[in-house]
Amino acid sequence: MTPMRPDWTENRLLRALPAAERRRVVGLGETVTLDVRKALFEPGRPVHDVYFPYNGVISLVTPLRDGHVIEVATVGNEDIPPG
Numbered sequence: 001m002t003p004m005r006p007d008w009t010e011n012r013l014l015r016a017l018p019a020a021e022r023r024r025v026v027g028l029g030e031t032v033t034l035d036v037r038k039a040l041f042e043p044g045r046p047v048h049d050v051y052f053p054y055n056g057v058i059s060l061v062t063p064l065r066d067g068h069v070i071e072v073a074t075v076g077n078e079d080i081p082p083g
Helices: 012-016 021-030
Strands: 056-063 069-077
Touching: 012 021
Parallel strands: none
Antiparallel strands: 056 069
16 A cells, blocks of 8 residues: 655645745655644754644643643644645
8 A cells, every 4th residue: 555645735835935935945844644633842942843734733731720730722724725
């Protein structure tokens, strides 16, 4: 089975780049599949990776004093065709 190749134009940020720059940025990366609820970044820790979602969303969450966690933003397309 051939792995699915992403259509990078589905990511609005990458689509906004000139074609040559988009090819350069995409060429430096790799396609990954993320597990649901996987923490991509931790407060106070160095950032080693950058994600450009083309299928699904990444949630930005913040902990509350009472221990609950709330979603404060999403990045990506949630069942919305790029446009």
